[in-house]
Amino acid sequence: MGPWMSGSLQGYIFVALLLFIIGLATVLLRRTLLMQFMGVELMLNAANVALLAFARFRGGDVAGTVFYLFILGVAACEAAIGLALVIALFRHRKTTDADRADSLRQ
Amino acid sequence: MFLLFALITIIGALAMFQQKNVIVAGLCLVLTFFGVAGLFLMLSNPVAAALQIIVYSGAIMVLVLFTIMLLNSHEEEPALQPRPFQRWTGALLLAVFGAFALRLVAGSKALVDLNKAAQPVGGMNLARVGEEIFRNYLLGFEVIGLLLLAAMVGAVALTKKEL
Incomplete structure (x- = not known):
């Protein structure tokens, strides 16, 4: 258990994996759309942690940080569009529950 | 230090997962983002840590909390049907996926x-x-700049009452 507890590469990948699993669990098991959205953010963060951990252990690769910036931009776009969709759904159906929004017709 | 930030990250995420109140869940997610920023500092990457705090815990979470308060739906709505089969299948598949992924990471020679x-x-x-x-x-x-512009236009178009 020694190398896992200090800041080794395995430790970071382990944390990233746990974050991804918790995010996936939130998306699969919670019904509120806003909670599911937060789960997606958690999964994106898990990818970021793994990306930057590999970049550091490959000798401080700068490309890792550049791709982190790109992921950040995509996450911001996703937040804007996702929340706009939730607001539009709430305006039509008065709900933020994924189970209550399973029909395409009004 | 690594252990401290890792614990903050994981505990924040777990607290968000089991939280019933959506606003408190959002605040737990902010805690997680701060933990992740700490992990980036441990990876000697202060640029990413600063961006994480500014963009994620700043901009994105403010947007999410603002939407929650705007919709005034703090609590999870009661389920239409219980759907026990789907929930247990989901949990089971998640556990299998997690176990295999953890085994892969633990047994990896390349790492x-x-x-x-x-x-x-x-x-x-x-x-x-x-x-x-x-x-x-x-x-x-350039493509990211274009994507942000498209997302901005799309968000306005989606939330506008009639176009």
Whole structure:
């Protein structure tokens, strides 16, 4: 258990994996759309942690940080569009529950 | 220090997962983002840590909390049907996926080698990142700008009552 507890590469990948699993669990098991959205953010963060951990252990690769910036931009776009969709759904159906929004017709 | 930030990250995520109140869940997610920023500091990458706090815990979470308060739906609505089969299948598949992924990480020879070959690195700074972006990834930079513009227009179009 020694190398896992200090800041080794395995430790970071382990944390990233746990974050991804918790995010996936939130998306699969919670019904509120806003909670599911937060789960997606958690999964994106898990990818970021793994990306930057590999970049550091490959000798401080700068490309890792550049791709982190790109992921950040995509996450911001996703937040804007996702929340706009939730607001539009709430305006039509008065709900933020994924189970209550399973029909395409009004 | 690594253990502290890792614990903050994981505990924040778990608290968000089991929280019934959506606003409190959002605040737990902010805690997680701060933990992740700490992990980035431990990876000697202060640029990413600062961006994480500014963009994620700043901009994105403010947007999410603002939407929650705007919709005034703090609590999870009661379920239409219980759907026990779907929930248990989901949990089971998740457990299987997690177990296999953890085994892969624990048994990976390449990770051990990469860890052993690691040398101390200097901290990341903005000058290096900027040079890399504008020298090698200029197209990606332009595309991200275009994507942000498209998302902005799309968000306005989606929330507008009638266009």
